[in-house]
Amino acid sequence: MQGDASSVTGTLSGGSRPILMVRMRLVCLLASMWNLQDFLRRAIWSFSEDDFAMNFWRRFGRGVSPLRKILSTFRCPGISYYQDGLFRSSTSFLCSSRFSVFAFPVAVVVPAARAVRFYSHQAKQDDNPVYILGVPGADSIVARGWQITDEAESDWRGHAAAVARSIQLIKIRMQWNTLLSRLRQLDADLEKPDLWSDPPQASKISREKGVIAGRVKEVIDMESELLEHIGMAELAREEKDSQVETEATEALSVLRALAKEKEIAALLSEEHDECSCYLEVQAGAGGVESMDWASMLIRMYRMWGLQRGYEVSTIEEVYGEEAGIKRATIRLDGQYVYGYAKSEAGVHRLVRISPFDAGKRRHTSFAAVAVMPVLDESAIKIEIDESDLRIERYRAGGAGGQHVNKTESAVRIVHIPTGLVVQCQADRSQHRNKATALAVLQSRLYQMETARRAQASAQHTQALGDITWGNQIRSYVLQPYQMVKDLRTGHEVGNPAAVLDGDIDGFILSYLSSQVKDSTRS
Numbered sequence: 001m002q003g004d005a006s007s008v009t010g011t012l013s014g015g016s017r018p019i020l021m022v023r024m025r026l027v028c029l030l031a032s033m034w035n036l037q038d039f040l041r042r043a044i045w046s047f048s049e050d051d052f053a054m055n056f057w058r059r060f061g062r063g064v065s066p067l068r069k070i071l072s073t074f075r076c077p078g079i080s081y082y083q084d085g086l087f088r089s090s091t092s093f094l095c096s097s098r099f100s101v102f103a104f105p106v107a108v109v110v111p112a113a114r115a116v117r118f119y120s121h122q123a124k125q126d127d128n129p130v131y132i133l134g135v136p137g138a139d140s141i142v143a144r145g146w147q148i149t150d151e152a153e154s155d156w157r158g159h160a161a162a163v164a165r166s167i168q169l170i171k172i173r174m175q176w177n178t179l180l181s182r183l184r185q186l187d188a189d190l191e192k193p194d195l196w197s198d199p200p201q202a203s204k205i206s207r208e209k210g211v212i213a214g215r216v217k218e219v220i221d222m223e224s225e226l227l228e229h230i231g232m233a234e235l236a237r238e239e240k241d242s243q244v245e246t247e248a249t250e251a252l253s254v255l256r257a258l259a260k261e262k263e264i265a266a267l268l269s270e271e272h273d274e275c276s277c278y279l280e281v282q283a284g285a286g287g288v289e290s291m292d293w294a295s296m297l298i299r300m301y302r303m304w305g306l307q308r309g310y311e312v313s314t315i316e317e318v319y320g321e322e323a324g325i326k327r328a329t330i331r332l333d334g335q336y337v338y339g340y341a342k343s344e345a346g347v348h349r350l351v352r353i354s355p356f357d358a359g360k361r362r363h364t365s366f367a368a369v370a371v372m373p374v375l376d377e378s379a380i381k382i383e384i385d386e387s388d389l390r391i392e393r394y395r396a397g398g399a400g401g402q403h404v405n406k407t408e409s410a411v412r413i414v415h416i417p418t419g420l421v422v423q424c425q426a427d428r429s430q431h432r433n434k435a436t437a438l439a440v441l442q443s444r445l446y447q448m449e450t451a452r453r454a455q456a457s458a459q460h461t462q463a464l465g466d467i468t469w470g471n472q473i474r475s476y477v478l479q480p481y482q483m484v485k486d487l488r489t490g491h492e493v494g495n496p497a498a499v500l501d502g503d504i505d506g507f508i509l510s511y512l513s514s515q516v517k518d519s520t521r522s
Contacts, residue, residue, distance in 0.1 A: 156233045156245070159252035163226050166259035170219055173266040183212050222262065225255060264512045265336070272373040273339030278315065278440055280329045284347070284366035289357075291324030293350045293365040296500060298328045301344070301369075303502030310334035315436060316423050323356070329440065331374065338373040343511040344504070345371045346473035353479045362479060366472075372443040382445045384438070390414040393430060413437045420444055474507065476500070489514050
């Protein structure tokens with residue numbers, strides 16, 4: 001078989017390259033006409049699944065043509081562009097290996113892609129193979145018992161184990177089987193002949209199906225890529241190819257970082273996590289020092305939002321008599337802003353030598369941070385009676401200008417039953433300021449109602465502790481030493497200046513990671 005393969009492929013050197021391309025196209029054309037795919041498939045499936053790639057290697061021997069380079073020049077006839085893409089993506093582990101031309105079916109049956117079924121007749125019936133092509137690779141890798149090593153170590157098994165564990169956690173958080181069942185149900189709904197008799201409902205089903213299919217495909221692609229890189233590393237180790245093994249290790253290291261990011265994103269699947277948010281900072285006890293600390297915090301969150309590409313706007317800012325702010329509210333617009341920012345809700349503590357103390361004594365100050373999602377009107381089922389509102393109009397304060405302080409454009413709304421006070425002076429238009437203030441009031445009332453229901457059912461949520469003094473979540477120490485430490489996770493940084501300039505992603509991700517671990521324990 002090896003001799004026959006060599007006679008067909010020739011070599012890739014010199015002038016034989018065009019001849020090889022022509023012959024490869026001819027081979028694929030003949031395979032399509034003579035239905036050789038089924039013959040090859042039956043031969044392929046006669047091997048053990050777990051070490052199929054190695055068996056196929058031994059049976060057909062090594063040829064002279066780099067398979068992946070050839071695949072980039074043609075499409076296999078008789079298969080869709082989607083299936084062709086799967087065929088090519090499943091051969092990434094062959095970048096430096098040399099196989100015979102007749103060994104190309106190995107690309108679809110190595111452990112990384114043995115569920116790719118376009119060689120079988122069933123593939124013709126799979127109109128949407130996105131979620132059918134999943135492979136249980138992560139579970140099998142975890143079952144091998146490989147130890148998760150540090151990210152800095154060059155151990156491909158450790159990286160692979162970390163990726164597999166992340167995929168497992170993602171599936172747990174996504175409720176994988178339920179998600180697949182829902183996807184199949186949506187497919188069935190889309191097949192109904194009377195679907196478009198109700199266009200709004202049909203559009204809703206189509207959008208939901210697209211979102212779920214996209215989430216499922218991301219996990220399947222990551223799982224397939226993991227198994228491909230493992231196949232490449234194992235093959236390279238057996239062939240004693242250190243260069244290819246190093247490439248596989250680097251690829252797995254990159255995939256590990258991506259999987260960790262996806263693992264964190266999977267946690268953001270709770271209600272409203274995808275929303276934008278209002279973030280409010282309020283000074284606590286401590287006078288001017290506390291107000292100055294509140295202004296430092298609101299600046300930190302503004303800079304964090306801008307660094308992440310969010311749109312940041314000021315809703316309300318009440319300045320202190322001497323310095324700082326008594327209270328400020330900003331709006332952060334972007335995808336999953338609330339999911340990330342909600343980890344900042346709570347009491348923040350500052351320890352430093354106060355610049356407002358002539359005696360240069362060390363002071364401890366507190367400020368509370370509250371985070372509320374920006375909800376669509378349809379999502380907020382909070383009815384506000386106009387008679388329960390006291391609306392006050394006043395002249396806006398600020399840095400001056402021809403309009404500021406001359407017209408009563410600022411609006412303050414008091415919700416009499418709860419005592420909540422919301423004010424807005426962000427816009428020159430009194431009507432727009434009123435609409436913004438009402439939106440903030442609705443969000444606050446919604447949050448209060450959610451907390452009330454949780455308390456009634458004895459479910460102590462994070463929201464209950466957000467506005468309770470004494471529940472410090474983080475300490476910022478500037479003197480006598482420098483350190484910022486999250487008291488919930490133990491994550492600490494020795495550079496407070498960078499943190500106060502908006503570098504808080506480490507604290508957010510460590511908190512979300514701890515939530516992932518807690519959810520798996522429960």
